[in-house]
Amino acid sequence: MTKRKTTTPPEKQVSLAVELGPLKMKNPVCTASGTFGYGEEYSRYYDLSKLGAITVKGLSLKPLQGNPPPRICETPSGMLNAIGLQNVGVDEFIHKKLPFLHRYDIKVVANIFGNTIEEYEAVAARLDRAAGVHAIEVNISCPNVKKGGMAFGTDLDSTYDVLKAVRGATGLPVLAKLSPNVTDVVPFAVKAAEAGVDGLSLINTLLGMSINVKTRKPRIANITGGLSGPAIRPVAIRIVYQVHRAVGLPILGMGGIINSDDAIEFILAGATAVSVGTANFVNPTAASDIVDGIKKYMIENDIADIRQLVGKVDIPA
């Protein structure tokens, strides 16, 4: 018997799986810390198993109240936030928030921060023993109280010390979320690699400020805040590109990703996976839509494996 000809071609098989060092994800789409709550908030909008991973709100040793309001304001194609890292604390996260995520086929990245190296270490150690945490992302854009409040992430030695300490406290994959608020991120990426981390998260928010000209007051109570959203995307792309060329570590790219073309842009610049942040606020299904969009792009452009695209920006000779 001869095979019957099908009129519609079968859907092409494409592989979206990626590895951020030892962290294996079924697709390259993650959510950015602080923009996706603890997952539950968006589970009403789609099946979270659709995503490669989610990163939860930054966790500290003790619960934190955060900054006084107003905490956010809109800016051209972006927003400023000074939430002040309000969170339930690592213990309540493990006992009350994490179990909810067990029901999804998804990698859970726990974002951590502290004001001393010991705090970072302690939080990492607790997460290391928690079932269902697959990686730790270290936010080092926090003031180091023992060094006069200068952010860990803006000082090369502090960057190394804190990452080395976290590395020693856990066997889980460790991603270093570097601060973009430095002249050149590359030396910090090199330090992170020396400290033994498995990957880099780039970028955190850019320090910004906005003034209401009617009242002549800053528009958020903290005066300055972190800028996120499409406004920062070119800066983020540039940093991912520079770091990818200089350092061998896999990169989780983020900063203003709204749709799948933006995600592809990050991958071409050198990101292995991407995180969707502010876009979740604008469109609750953004991250899920981006998974579909990447797949469609691959089919249309004959890309069998997403890993083929990493860093493949075509720079004219």
Added chain:
Amino acid sequence: MQATVTSNENIFGSYFHLEVAAKGIGRKAGPGTFYMLKVASGTDPLLRRPISLHRVVSDDAVRFLYKSVGRGTNILGRLVPGDSLDIIGPLGNGFKVGKSVKLAMLVAGGIGVAPLLGLAEHIMKTRTDVTVVAFIGGRSEEDLLAIQEFRELGVRMYLCTEDGSLARCGIVTDTIEEYIKRYAPSGTKGWEMFSCGPKGMLRGVDAIASMHKIKHHASLEANMACGVGACMGCVVSILDRKAGVPVYKKVCDDGPVFDAEDVVW
């Protein structure tokens, strides 16, 4: 969800009625809940705007009352019937009318009347044992909104304007105090207040409510990004009764309606 604009009418001044239709949009909409509207596609303006449910028209249609005050609401004002509008909601806890309520005192300042009409309608429909009175204040005549609708519902109203251009001259707390002076002597058992308006007004109303031991539910506002409890951007300071200390609660998720007694004004 994608809703279709069925009408967008400039009532007067900067006030508009917007009606939209989408499957199921009004089904779970309780009084005092709100929606997040994406006023334009694209990234500028980026964030959605929170707007309260004004009235449920049907399971598949709702009505908003909004004031054009800035970029986003100006864009909203240009929508015409047939346009599509990206909406999420209903969101938030909304007003809860307890079983023991006998008299519901609705207190509105300016555009704050938006969620209160829906509340009046809801109570009239579901609770024949509750009497509704409304205290509505505004800067001047044109800021007294939804009067016609309240009248049609048969709600007794006490109106005032700050400039005296309509009804009595004064602020809404004056009219409430007078009402209380007149009717409270026969007892305030079962009286509860439901308010929405500028923060200063809510604080004033709350002072009266606590003086007379009247339970007070206040709907608060805050700048919002997500509207679904994920960003922690919209917090207000609320007393945690168990711990005895103020904590930050989310207007979008824990509110927008709070027990006013616990609000740290």
